[in-house]
Amino acid sequence: MDWRELIRWERMPHILCPGCGNGTILNVLVRALAEKFEEGELDPDKTVLVSGIGCSSRLPGYVKLDSLHTTHGRPIAFATGLKLANPELEVIVVTGNGDAAAIGGNHLIHAARRNLDITVICSNNYVYGMTGGQASPTTPQGAKSTTTPYGNPEPPFDLCELVMGAGAPHVERWTTAHPHQLKQAIHRALEREGFSFIDVLSQCPTNYGRRNDMRSPREMLEWLRENTSTEDEPGKIRIGVLRDEERKPFHERVYELVEEVSGDEEGG
Amino acid sequence: MSEKVEFLQGNEACAEGAIAAGCRFFAGYPITPSTEIAERMSERLPEVGGVYVQMEDEIASLAAVIGASWAGVKAMTATAGPGFSLMQEHMGFAAMTETPCVIVNVQRGGPSTGQPTKASQSDVMQARWGSHGDYEIVALSPSTVQEMYDLTIECFNWSERLRVPAVLLADEVVGHMRERVVLREDVEVVDRELPEEGEEIEEPFPLEPDDHVPPMPVFGRGHRVHVTGLTHDERGYPATDDPEVHRKLVRRLCNKVRKRAREIHESVGYDFIERESDLALVAYGGCARTVLEAAEELGATVFRPKVIHPFDADLVRKLLDGYEVLVVEMNLGQYVEMVERALDAECVHLLGHPGGYPPTPERVIKEAERIQG
Amino acid sequence: MKREVRISGFGGQGIVLAGVVLGRAAAVYEEYNAVQTQSYGPEARGGASRSDVIISDEEIMYPYVREPDYLVAMSQEAYDKYAPEVKEDGLIVYDSTLVEPHRDDDVEHVGVPATKLAEEELGRRIVANMVILGALRELTDLVSEEALKRAVEDAVPPGTEEINVKAVELGARGVRE
Numbered sequence: 001m002d003w004r005e006l007i008r009w010e011r012m013p014h015i016l017c018p019g020c021g022n023g024t025i026l027n028v029l030v031r032a033l034a035e036k037f038e039e040g041e042l043d044p045d046k047t048v049l050v051s052g053i054g055c056s057s058r059l060p061g062y063v064k065l066d067s068l069h070t071t072h073g074r075p076i077a078f079a080t081g082l083k084l085a086n087p088e089l090e091v092i093v094v095t096g097n098g099d100a101a102a103i104g105g106n107h108l109i110h111a112a113r114r115n116l117d118i119t120v121i122c123s124n125n126y127v128y129g130m131t132g133g134q135a136s137p138t139t140p141q142g143a144k145s146t147t148t149p150y151g152n153p154e155p156p157f158d159l160c161e162l163v164m165g166a167g168a169p170h171v172e173r174w175t176t177a178h179p180h181q182l183k184q185a186i187h188r189a190l191e192r193e194g195f196s197f198i199d200v201l202s203q204c205p206t207n208y209g210r211r212n213d214m215r216s217p218r219e220m221l222e223w224l225r226e227n228t229s230t231e232d233e234p235g236k237i238r239i240g241v242l243r244d245e246e247r248k249p250f251h252e253r254v255y256e257l258v259e260e261v262s263g264d265e266e267g268g
Numbered sequence: 269m270s271e272k273v274e275f276l277q278g279n280e281a282c283a284e285g286a287i288a289a290g291c292r293f294f295a296g297y298p299i300t301p302s303t304e305i306a307e308r309m310s311e312r313l314p315e316v317g318g319v320y321v322q323m324e325d326e327i328a329s330l331a332a333v334i335g336a337s338w339a340g341v342k343a344m345t346a347t348a349g350p351g352f353s354l355m356q357e358h359m360g361f362a363a364m365t366e367t368p369c370v371i372v373n374v375q376r377g378g379p380s381t382g383q384p385t386k387a388s389q390s391d392v393m394q395a396r397w398g399s400h401g402d403y404e405i406v407a408l409s410p411s412t413v414q415e416m417y418d419l420t421i422e423c424f425n426w427s428e429r430l431r432v433p434a435v436l437l438a439d440e441v442v443g444h445m446r447e448r449v450v451l452r453e454d455v456e457v458v459d460r461e462l463p464e465e466g467e468e469i470e471e472p473f474p475l476e477p478d479d480h481v482p483p484m485p486v487f488g489r490g491h492r493v494h495v496t497g498l499t500h501d502e503r504g505y506p507a508t509d510d511p512e513v514h515r516k517l518v519r520r521l522c523n524k525v526r527k528r529a530r531e532i533h534e535s536v537g538y539d540f541i542e543r544e545s546d547l548a549l550v551a552y553g554g555c556a557r558t559v560l561e562a563a564e565e566l567g568a569t570v571f572r573p574k575v576i577h578p579f580d581a582d583l584v585r586k587l588l589d590g591y592e593v594l595v596v597e598m599n600l601g602q603y604v605e606m607v608e609r610a611l612d613a614e615c616v617h618l619l620g621h622p623g624g625y626p627p628t629p630e631r632v633i634k635e636a637e638r639i640q641g
Numbered sequence: 642m643k644r645e646v647r648i649s650g651f652g653g654q655g656i657v658l659a660g661v662v663l664g665r666a667a668a669v670y671e672e673y674n675a676v677q678t679q680s681y682g683p684e685a686r687g688g689a690s691r692s693d694v695i696i697s698d699e700e701i702m703y704p705y706v707r708e709p710d711y712l713v714a715m716s717q718e719a720y721d722k723y724a725p726e727v728k729e730d731g732l733i734v735y736d737s738t739l740v741e742p743h744r745d746d747d748v749e750h751v752g753v754p755a756t757k758l759a760e761e762e763l764g765r766r767i768v769a770n771m772v773i774l775g776a777l778r779e780l781t782d783l784v785s786e787e788a789l790k791r792a793v794e795d796a797v798p799p800g801t802e803e804i805n806v807k808a809v810e811l812g813a814r815g816v817r818e
Contacts, residue, residue: 082336265315
């Protein structure tokens with residue numbers, strides 16, 4: 001399948017700013033999906049995108065699949081109902097750092113704990129971009145935002161450590177400066193059964209870079225490339241496959257129980 | 269299988285009603301005095317092939333229920349005061365996205381943590397107005413354990429018919445009491461209208477006619493629809509800058525319920541016991557049990573609605589115009605406000621009785637005598 | 642006919658279950674209406690337990706007990722609290738193993754050593770609730786013995802039907818003799 005068939009062209013142009021990292025994520029996501037559909041590994045009619053509120057959460061609206069654009073912070077909770085009610089569905093959550101780490105942090109850790117079989121792609125651009133660049137739980141300490149004009153006094157969350165701590169079996173971190181690796185990561189996430197989390201460090205030149213001495217998208221991408229490493233290097237953010245294990249997904253445990261109980265009922 | 273006679277708690281009967289109505293998904297968070305519903309669902313759903321999940325909070329519970337509904341499965345949650353407050357945002361989301369779902373609220377005293385184990389009817393207005401924005405829902409109020417069963421089924425049916433969230437506005441009186449209940453097998457079960465599988469739908473959310481209920485293009489059937497809580501046009505696409513789209517959308521979301529108010533009241537039913545009297549008593553839910561007893565002793569007319577929302581002002585006028593009306597409720601006055609708007613407000617009186625128990629019949633009789641001078 | 646019954650004691654005695662069984666016997670196995678309510682929350686903590694049943698051949702509207710016709714008291718605390726509310730022509734059935742009665746008007750009192758009987762005759766203290774329920778039925782004829790036994794069989798944990806039915810019979814015998 002050509003990835004172009006997956007775009008709702010009538011909705012173009014999109015609302016993203018020039019140079020926004022979410023463009024890269026959308027681009028990579030639809031290509032990965034098109035390849036999976038082409039390979040016959042996934043059925044486009046059984047693939048659902050779910051999102052919350054924020055710039056990244058607008059991405060599903062541009063993809064020609066069933067999609068549920070929900071409330072701020074809650075896409076994973078909606079996804080829980082979708083996946084459990086119909087395990088045939090491949091459920092992908094597109095979320096952001098504000099959505100997933102702040103208001104939706106509780107749903108994030110509980111879905112990881114349950115090992116809900118969904119893929120969560122978190123566009124992590126350090127701020128609340130859609131509302132003008134306020135600080136979020138991933139804003140680096142000292143960074144400037146519209147609500148931390150003197151520098152952020154709070155330490156940030158490492159979202160990968162957070163979900164791994166909660167039990168997520170498949171966790172990767174990449175950046176928008178690594179589109180090829182990101183696409184491979186999405187492929188892996190779609191293949192894994194269980195909770196897959198991809199933290200995508202992304203650029204918001206309009207509302208983050210501008211206030212933190214990185215005015216152009218290129219400067220931000222260079223920063224992402226220079227300050228990340230697939231090895232443990234001091235002073236650099238670790239990217240790559242951080243965990244890749246197998247654990248029985250939640251819906252399988254639930255349906256095994258249902259099978260056992262309803263079987264007993266019919267037998268009895 | 270023939271019908272089964274049981275002696276159950278209202279909350280247990282509610283769970284049985286849900287199963288009979290075809291509910292196969294429950295997501296919830298334990299909270300007194302509704303917890304027995306979750307407990308019974310956790311036992312019963314797996315028996316009938318359904319899924320029970322305990323979520324991390326009530327926000328997530330209603331989210332999961334809405335998700336399940338879009339996966340094509342009838343779904344419910346149950347809660348009380350504080351949990352109902354947390355669910356309000358998703359009541360609005362369900363209204364906006366036209367998602368059938370049932371929310372049971374076994375009302376307890378508030379505000380805040382209030383009286384967890386005691387009865388109240390103080391969420392009547394919240395059920396209708398608790399989320400932001402213009403919307404309508406259906407809310408039904410049971411007075412007996414049998415009605416906990418029957419009206420749960422009605423909630424599912426109206427929710428499916430109109431694609432709206434439906435609230436079973438119960439209270440601790442009927443939630444916790446035990447009575448005989450006939451678990452009827454011959455129940456009418458309504459399922460949402462679905463488009464043809466695989467059909468491409470150009471306008472999943474038509475703006476007109478203004479009371480239209482479109483078929484629901486549930487996920488996984490090839491419709492490839494976009495569903496959003498943003499103001500959306502016919503195609504389901506965000507159209508937040510177009511005042512006309514917003515006006516038409518919210519008008520339809522409201523009118524599809526409002527214009528069917530009489531139909532819902534007639535179909536769900538109400539008690540109207542007419543007696544030779546200038547006085548009419550009005551009550552609903554657990555509190556109505558007191559009032560029916562008092563009205564008999566007083567020889568007064570009595571109106572007991574089962575449908576709380578949508579309110580049918582014409583029906584109330586038709587039944588109660590010309591009476592001195594005494595509304596009795598376990599709050600400081602909520603339903604009475606709607607009655608006042610329907611009738612000559614001078615003739616409408618309130619016995620507001622918060623505190624955790626319905627008033628005794630003696631208390632109601634005393635109040636009625638006071639009004640009549 | 643309308644009768645208000647209050648069954649009371651402390652947590653762990655199966656007070657709620659006794660009320661449920663009585664209500665079920667009346668509503669499912671007799672042609673009566675019955676409403677059962679019980680204490681919840683703080684009221685039910687700290688040991689006290691109460692289970693109320695109204696049985697009537699007419700529709701029961703107001704669901705709460707106002708003035709019990711019959712009181713079953715299985716603890717001193719319950720007796721002290723509820724005995725004063727019993728109607729003058731009512732009846733108080735108390736577990737004489739645990740309760741020292743002291744209401745001094747002429748409300749009828751019947752003492753049944755339910756806990757002792759359950760322990761000594763059946764080896765299971767836990768079925769004292771059914772012993773006293775059997776006694777109450779025998780004294781009041783609220784429901785038939787058959788109806789009560791069927792309700793017991795429905796409501797008790799699977800595997801304990803027999804001992805619970807025996808307990809009911811034991812209580813009935815205790816007050817017949």
